[in-house]
Amino acid sequence: MGLTAITEREGEPRLDTENGEETRHVQPKTAIVLGNRTPEQLGTLYITTKRLIWLSDVDKQKGYAVDFLSISLHAVSRDPDAYQLPCIYAQIETVESDGYGDELEDQNSTNGENLDLSQVTEIRLVPSDPNTLDDIFKVLCTCAELNPEPDGELEGEGDWIFSSEDMMNANLGAVNGMSVQHGVGDWDYEEDELVNHIGHSNGLDHSLHENILELQIDDARFEDALEPEDEVQRSRT
Amino acid sequence: MLFFSYFKELVGKEVTVELKNDLAIRGTLHSVDQYLNIKLENTRVVEQDKYPHMLSVKNCFIRGSVVRYVLLPPDGVDVDILHDATRREARGG
Incomplete structure (x- = not known):
C-alpha cells in the first residue's frame, strides 16, 4: 500500500516475473516529485503490468515504486497554475488518507529528508520531453485496468449476504x-x-x-x- | 454489470465524480470500463480552494474502487428505464 522505496536493482528494476509482472513502458530522463517537495534528480520511469517504478539515474540506491492498486487517479497536468511543468499527476491511496486525512495535511510541506513514503499522497512525473505525456498516460490507463480490486476487499462492506x-x-x-x-x-x-x-x-x-x-x-x-x-x-x- | 452498461450511455456528458477521499472532479465522461474505472476529459475540481493543485487537468483516469458517487446530468437519466433495469438486475436476470 502506498509508495515504497526501492534500494536494489540490477540495471533495471527487479520484477515479480513469477506473478507475471512485465515492463510495458520505459521513460528515461524523467523527474519525480513527491508531494510538494522539490523534484528529485532525473531518473527512469518504468511502467509495469503491476507497478509504477522510478529509479534515480544518479543515486543507484534510490528509487520508488507504487502498485497500481494504490493509485487512485492519474492525470495529465499541463496547466502552469497547477504545476510549472507539464507532468503526470497521480494520487496515491495511503492507509490513513483513506477517507478523512485532514490531519495529514502537513506531510507535503515537509522538506526534510526523512519523509515517510507510506504517507505520500501525491506524485508528479515530469518527463524531459513533454510530448511523451499522452503516451505515458495511455500506458498508465492500460496497466491500471489490468489491476482491478482483488475480490472481497471492498472496505469490509462486502459482508451483506443476500439469499x-x-x-x-x-x-x-x-x-x-x-x-x-x-x-x-x-x-x-x-x-x-x-x-x-x-x-x-x-x-x-x-x-x-x-x-x-x-x-x-x-x-x-x-x-x-x-x-x-x-x-x-x-x-x- | 448494470452500472457499467448504464454509464456507457453517459459517455460525452458532463458528470461529477466524488471520490472516497472527498475530492470531487467534474468533467466530460470519456469512457468507463467493467471495473467502473472512469476516464474524464477537461476536468476541474469542484472545490478548488481545497485542492488548488488539481486545477484543470486535461485527462484524468479514476480508479473505480475509489469512487463514492457519480453525479449525473438530469437529462442523462431516463428514470423509467433505469428503474426497470435495476429491478431486472436485482432479480438476477
Missing part, C-alpha cells in the same frame, strides 16, 4: 412501491433508502447538488442500501 429469497422479497417491495404517481418528483417508497437518491430531483430546479441525480455505483453499498427493505419484509412475514 435469493431476500432478493425476491426486496423486489416485491419495489413493485409495491410502484403504485405511486409518476412525475411528482421523489419516488414515494416507504423505504426511500432502497433506491437511495436515484431520480430524486425530477423537474425541480434547485442547486446543482439537488439538480443532479446521484447514483451509487459501489455494488456492496448498493446492497447495503437494500438492507432496511430486507428487514421490513422479514418483520411482515
Whole structure:
C-alpha cells in the first residue's frame, strides 16, 4: 500500500516475473516529485503490468515504486497554475488518507529528508520531453485496468449476504412501491433508502447538488442500501 | 454489470465524480470500463480552494474502487428505464 522505496536493482528494476509482472513502458530522463517537495534528480520511469517504478539515474540506491492498486487517479497536468511543468499527476491511496486525512495535511510541506513514503499522497512525473505525456498516460490507463480490486476487499462492506429469497422479497417491495404517481418528483417508497437518491430531483430546479441525480455505483453499498427493505419484509412475514 | 452498461450511455456528458477521499472532479465522461474505472476529459475540481493543485487537468483516469458517487446530468437519466433495469438486475436476470 502506498509508495515504497526501492534500494536494489540490477540495471533495471527487479520484477515479480513469477506473478507475471512485465515492463510495458520505459521513460528515461524523467523527474519525480513527491508531494510538494522539490523534484528529485532525473531518473527512469518504468511502467509495469503491476507497478509504477522510478529509479534515480544518479543515486543507484534510490528509487520508488507504487502498485497500481494504490493509485487512485492519474492525470495529465499541463496547466502552469497547477504545476510549472507539464507532468503526470497521480494520487496515491495511503492507509490513513483513506477517507478523512485532514490531519495529514502537513506531510507535503515537509522538506526534510526523512519523509515517510507510506504517507505520500501525491506524485508528479515530469518527463524531459513533454510530448511523451499522452503516451505515458495511455500506458498508465492500460496497466491500471489490468489491476482491478482483488475480490472481497471492498472496505469490509462486502459482508451483506443476500439469499435469493431476500432478493425476491426486496423486489416485491419495489413493485409495491410502484403504485405511486409518476412525475411528482421523489419516488414515494416507504423505504426511500432502497433506491437511495436515484431520480430524486425530477423537474425541480434547485442547486446543482439537488439538480443532479446521484447514483451509487459501489455494488456492496448498493446492497447495503437494500438492507432496511430486507428487514421490513422479514418483520411482515 | 448494470452500472457499467448504464454509464456507457453517459459517455460525452458532463458528470461529477466524488471520490472516497472527498475530492470531487467534474468533467466530460470519456469512457468507463467493467471495473467502473472512469476516464474524464477537461476536468476541474469542484472545490478548488481545497485542492488548488488539481486545477484543470486535461485527462484524468479514476480508479473505480475509489469512487463514492457519480453525479449525473438530469437529462442523462431516463428514470423509467433505469428503474426497470435495476429491478431486472436485482432479480438476477
